Amino acid sequence: MEDCIFCKIIKGEIPSTKVYEDDEILAFNDVNPAAPIHILVIPKRHISSLADMKPEDEKLVGKIYGVINKIAEEKGFKDEGFRVIVNCGKNGGQEVMHLHFHILAGKQLGEKIV
Numbered sequence: 001m002e003d004c005i006f007c008k009i010i011k012g013e014i015p016s017t018k019v020y021e022d023d024e025i026l027a028f029n030d031v032n033p034a035a036p037i038h039i040l041v042i043p044k045r046h047i048s049s050l051a052d053m054k055p056e057d058e059k060l061v062g063k064i065y066g067v068i069n070k071i072a073e074e075k076g077f078k079d080e081g082f083r084v085i086v087n088c089g090k091n092g093g094q095e096v097m098h099l100h101f102h103i104l105a106g107k108q109l110g111e112k113i114v
């Protein structure tokens with residue numbers, strides 16, 4: 001996707017602080033962190049949002065959760081806990097239209113909505 005900032009990060013056209021990378025998935029620090037640890041995990045394949053997921057993307061999304069656990073283990077916040085958020089569409093507050101999983105960690109997170 002030409003104008004997608006996360007696709008540009010994947011291509012290296014926009015710099016990022018990489019946390020994890022394999023052939024299908026990239027994780028990098030959020031530029032505007034909402035917690036001491038704020039990492040975004042994205043598929044390298046452009047999927048606009050959770051609502052645009054196709055059945056063939058399900059395996060990849062499952063793998064993303066595995067990567068999230070791996071990052072939690074490697075960064076040392078697996079035991080103390082963390083939160084994973086996916087904002088979807090207008091009412092979900094999604095600003096970047098490339099599917100991404102926020103990992104928030106490093107402090108007691110406030111304001112539980114659910």
Ligand code: AMP
Nearest residue numbers: 014016029030031032087093094095096
């Ligand atoms: P969302 O509101 O769920 O779409 O989240 C988009 C997230 O992308 C926000 O937390 C932004 O801070 C983050 N973000 C936007 N541009 C960049 C960038 N160039 N590098 C890292 N994170 C970014």
Ligand code: ZN
Nearest residue numbers: 004007046098
């Ligand atoms: Zn994209």
